[in-house]
Amino acid sequence: MGTQDVSSRSPETRQEAQANLLKQAFDHSEPPIRISVAPEGYLYQTDAILVRDEYVARIQQFLDGGEPLNNRINGLTVLSLSGARREEALAALEEIDREFGVGVATPNHVLSITQATPTPSSHCPATEPEETPATDPDPDVCPGRQAGTGVLVSVVDTGLLQGASTQHAWLTGVEGEDDPFTTGSVIPPYTGHGTFIAGVVRCMAPASELYVERVFEQAGGLLESDVVLQLYDALNRTPDIISLSAGTTTRNDLPLLSFEAFGRRLRDYKGIVLVAAAGNDGNRGPFWPAAFPWTVSVGALAANWRSRAQFSNHGGWVDVYAPGEGLVNAYATGTYVCQEPPHAGEQRQFPRGMARWSGTSFSTPIVAGFIAARMSRTGENGRQAARKVLGKARTQAIPGLGAVVLPCPDDGVDNDHLACRCRHGHCRACS
Numbered sequence: 001m002g003t004q005d006v007s008s009r010s011p012e013t014r015q016e017a018q019a020n021l022l023k024q025a026f027d028h029s030e031p032p033i034r035i036s037v038a039p040e041g042y043l044y045q046t047d048a049i050l051v052r053d054e055y056v057a058r059i060q061q062f063l064d065g066g067e068p069l070n071n072r073i074n075g076l077t078v079l080s081l082s083g084a085r086r087e088e089a090l091a092a093l094e095e096i097d098r099e100f101g102v103g104v105a106t107p108n109h110v111l112s113i114t115q116a117t118p119t120p121s122s123h124c125p126a127t128e129p130e131e132t133p134a135t136d137p138d139p140d141v142c143p144g145r146q147a148g149t150g151v152l153v154s155v156v157d158t159g160l161l162q163g164a165s166t167q168h169a170w171l172t173g174v175e176g177e178d179d180p181f182t183t184g185s186v187i188p189p190y191t192g193h194g195t196f197i198a199g200v201v202r203c204m205a206p207a208s209e210l211y212v213e214r215v216f217e218q219a220g221g222l223l224e225s226d227v228v229l230q231l232y233d234a235l236n237r238t239p240d241i242i243s244l245s246a247g248t249t250t251r252n253d254l255p256l257l258s259f260e261a262f263g264r265r266l267r268d269y270k271g272i273v274l275v276a277a278a279g280n281d282g283n284r285g286p287f288w289p290a291a292f293p294w295t296v297s298v299g300a301l302a303a304n305w306r307s308r309a310q311f312s313n314h315g316g317w318v319d320v321y322a323p324g325e326g327l328v329n330a331y332a333t334g335t336y337v338c339q340e341p342p343h344a345g346e347q348r349q350f351p352r353g354m355a356r357w358s359g360t361s362f363s364t365p366i367v368a369g370f371i372a373a374r375m376s377r378t379g380e381n382g383r384q385a386a387r388k389v390l391g392k393a394r395t396q397a398i399p400g401l402g403a404v405v406l407p408c409p410d411d412g413v414d415n416d417h418l419a420c421r422c423r424h425g426h427c428r429a430c431s
Contacts, residue, residue: 017340025219042249044107049089050257051079051105073261078225106257112221113246126280126311128338129355131348138328139407141170141203147373148205154239157194159214164195168330170202176212183333190220192332197365199329204369228258240382243368245277245361247287259289271381275368277360284315291317296386300324300363308401320393320403324363331355367405
């Protein structure tokens with residue numbers, strides 16, 4: 001099975017531009033990591049595979065070589081193909097599938113907050129950050145000022161912009177690893193993504209505790225094996241909710257082996273819930289890890305909040321939809337140069353540290369924040385609150401789409417003290 005080289009010519013599509021950014025970032029990592037794009041569109045490590053531990057020795061013998069790089073993921077080993085009979089991952093996997101069966105080994109996929117492919121699919125966020133004159137977030141901060149009290153949300157993303165927690169009142173007290181950006185300079189792609197997400201969580205649950213992990217450093221991407229190790233670290237903080245706005249499509253649509261291992265680990269932590277973005281392919285195909293049954297998978301509603309955003313993935317594996325088009329929240333201050341056609345080279349100015357952005361990346365923290373708000377009112381743990389939120393969401397489902405969570409709180413708990421503050425009159429409680 002061949003791969004497509006998207007770095008040898010000028011980008012023709014948004015997805016090619018995104019793939020180029022990721023490939024170049026991995027090329028310049030230390031040590032450099034070779035990344036390829038599969039014909040189906042996902043990105044993967046070119047010269048290594050993931051193997052179930054019980055098959056490692058047999059596959060090494062079958063391939064006449066291969067060197068374990070690490071086995072820090074329970075039950076799973078990253079196997080380098082350097083010196084093996086097949087040194088390219090997809091070519092090796094075709095033979096492994098025939099000899100040992102499908103699912104014994106898989107690519108080491110790249111998870112990305114901008115799922116980049118050379119095909120017209122899989123882009124998350126759905127847009128590059130857009131200028132806005134707004135100084136307040138949209139959706140606005142919920143009036144229930146104690147919502148989220150005592151709840152810790154871990155945002156696994158690009159870190160927290162320095163100064164964001166003092167510049168924006170709704171981010172006061174938010175902590176995290178630094179998103180390494182100097183205010184006023186040229187804003188790199190995907191900078192501020194984690195800060196924007198943290199802002200959305202805080203608007204839904206103003207009193208929640210937030211820690212923003214800096215995980216996606218390579219132009220918004222990271223190998224799945226490394227993402228899971230970072231999630232293990234996040235678990236050490238014992239959060240109540242993990243918000244993950246990243247993912248990938250996979251070879252043969254199979255589940256990510258690394259996240260199968262993470263799911264087993266997560267079961268040992270009572271009550272922690274993982275809320276994951278459903279991705280922006282605009283189709284019904286599974287997007288991982290959101291497609292796992294033990295996650296809360298979140299699709300995006302359009303700007304009118306009454307239909308699916310065109311870019312959002314959908315289907316029976318998506319648990320719930322929340323607003324994800326044209327949200328406004330905290331961002332970097334400086335100049336952003338667009339990377340993607342048709343706006344490549346266009347300069348956008350962000351003097352107020354605010355941006356308008358779209359994608360399932362941003363519908364995800366609405367649901368995470370909604371769960372946090374419910375937890376503080378009911379005493380439920382993360383998984384219990386998530387089940388109740390989804391139950392209520394199904395009662396207000398949009399026909400032909402599915403369950404819906406809207407920022408105006410209405411989850412069956414006493415919310416009489418909360419007043420609707422949506423700006424456009426498109427919330428059902430305001431219509």
